[in-house]
Amino acid sequence: xxxxxxxxxxxxxxxxxxxxxxxxxxxxxxxxxxxxxxxxxxxxxxxxxxxxxxxxxxxxxxxxxxxxxxxxxxxxxxxxxxxxxxxxxxxxxxxxxxxxxxxxxxxxxxxxxxxxxxxxxxxxxxxxxxxxxxxxxxxxxxxxxxxxxxxxxxxxxxxx
Amino acid sequence: xxxxxxxxxxxxxxxxxxxxxxxxxxxxxxxxxxxxxxxxxxxxxxxxxxxxxxxxxxxxxxxxxxxxxxxxxxxxxxxxxxxxxxxxxxxxxxxxxxxxxxxxxxxxxxxxxxxxxxxxxxxxxxxxxxxxxxxxxxxxxxxxxxxxxxxxxxxxxxxxxxxxxxxxxxxxxxxxxxxxxxxxxxxxxxxxxxxxxxxxxxxxxxxxxxxxxxxxxxxxxxxxxxxxxxxxxxxxxxxxxxxxxxxxxxxxxxxxxxxxxxxxxxxxxxxx
Numbered sequence: 001x002x003x004x005x006x007x008x009x010x011x012x013x014x015x016x017x018x019x020x021x022x023x024x025x026x027x028x029x030x031x032x033x034x035x036x037x038x039x040x041x042x043x044x045x046x047x048x049x050x051x052x053x054x055x056x057x058x059x060x061x062x063x064x065x066x067x068x069x070x071x072x073x074x075x076x077x078x079x080x081x082x083x084x085x086x087x088x089x090x091x092x093x094x095x096x097x098x099x100x101x102x103x104x105x106x107x108x109x110x111x112x113x114x115x116x117x118x119x120x121x122x123x124x125x126x127x128x129x130x131x132x133x134x135x136x137x138x139x140x141x142x143x144x145x146x147x148x149x150x151x152x153x154x155x156x157x158x159x160x
Numbered sequence: 161x162x163x164x165x166x167x168x169x170x171x172x173x174x175x176x177x178x179x180x181x182x183x184x185x186x187x188x189x190x191x192x193x194x195x196x197x198x199x200x201x202x203x204x205x206x207x208x209x210x211x212x213x214x215x216x217x218x219x220x221x222x223x224x225x226x227x228x229x230x231x232x233x234x235x236x237x238x239x240x241x242x243x244x245x246x247x248x249x250x251x252x253x254x255x256x257x258x259x260x261x262x263x264x265x266x267x268x269x270x271x272x273x274x275x276x277x278x279x280x281x282x283x284x285x286x287x288x289x290x291x292x293x294x295x296x297x298x299x300x301x302x303x304x305x306x307x308x309x310x311x312x313x314x315x316x317x318x319x320x321x322x323x324x325x326x327x328x329x330x331x332x333x334x335x336x337x338x339x340x341x342x343x344x345x346x347x348x349x350x351x352x353x354x355x356x357x358x359x360x361x362x363x364x365x366x367x368x369x370x371x372x373x374x375x376x377x378x379x380x381x382x383x384x385x386x387x388x389x390x391x392x393x394x395x396x397x398x399x400x401x402x403x404x405x406x407x408x409x410x411x412x413x414x415x416x417x418x419x420x421x422x423x424x425x426x427x428x429x430x431x432x
Binding site: 018022025027028047048051052054055058059062063064065066067068069070071073074077078081084116117131 | 172173176177180181183184185186187188189191196199200203204206207280281285286287315316323330331351352
């Protein structure tokens with residue numbers, strides 16, 4: 001039952017991500033809701049589950065956004081795996097802890113994607129990090145903090 | 161044996177991560193596989209259906225009455241614009257060759273009109289979702305144009321829908337030339353609404369305002385499709401190539417219909 005809820009929740013998030021979320025894009029950058037879902041999932045569930053969830057979510061995103069299939073699943077598998085290392089956060093959830101964890105994880109996620117996309121191009125790594133990875137990671141972090149604030153009870157209730 | 165199973169159990173997280181990375185890498189390297197393409201086509205059909213029927217944004221709705229007329233006018237307009245740009249190109253070429261041969265290239269381009277039902281400039285690929293697909297004769301890598309210039313190319317097709325990769329996409333490359341002096345280079349996108357013209361040597365004389373069009377050195381894009389104008393051209397002392405910024409005249413955020421060039425026959429023909 002728990003997993004059906006997760007699936008339904010993710011489908012809802014995915015539909016928002018593909019429709020109204022684009023209205024709040026800043027210079028083509030939107031918060032990665034799938035990533036936020038995965039990171040919070042990783043905070044709560046085991047490392048194996050969050051890694052596999054990362055793979056599945058990534059595949060879903062790749063197929064329905066017509067990306068290079070396997071690209072997002074690779075980045076999200078690694079992010080799901082790493083997010084479980086931040087499980088200490090649930091002992092004392094504060095906005096700054098959430099912000100720092102999400103920022104680190106989404107930066108890693110974006111950097112993996114940009115590095116793979118840059119293979120065969122002459123764009124510098126530093127440029128990719130500064131212009132492509134950081135803005136998206138910051139926007140995702142801000143959104144994650146807002147989501148954490150709005151749905152705090154819903155997200156963390158079972159851990160209390 | 162027990163030792164090994166214990167060992168595997170202790171490191172199960174890393175083993176799962178390794179398997180996930182392995183699966184992803186296999187998928188990355190098999191993107192042109194028939195099965196992956198079948199999944200992509202199914203996804204395009206599903207997304208196209210959903211976007212068209214349930215997620216239509218206000219700017220794409222309620223224009224049914226004017227649609228046919230606009231499509232007809234746009235087709236004519238594009239044909240004329242392409243013809244015009246080809247003629248300008250021919251004049252410059254003739255001046256350079258001191259008018260030894262005068263030739264006219266007949267435009268026999270055929271177009272299909274595709275309605276834009278979705279614009280996505282937020283993902284890894286900047287793309288359009290079009291309401292036209294394989295059933296209407298659309299194939300992968302067909303050029304997508306408008307009177308204002310090159311829009312992109314067809315990236316993927318399904319039965320009734322197609323995905324167009326925009327000119328303003330990181331992975332988009334097109335061979336172009338500067339009309340005034342036929343200097344050739346490769347046009348790529350970096351950020352925003354401007355493009356970078358690369359592989360142009362420092363000795364080339366490029367001026368702000370020079371028109372840039374496709375060079376024809378491509379199996380996808382015919383010669384003479386207008387792309388944009390030079391916005392900035394700087395000699396680089398640290399490189400043998402110039403840094404040239406090109407601005408397309410097309411407003412990519414307001415695309416409603418596009419024209420897919422389905423037939424390039426008749427190009428490069430000398431009159432008898």
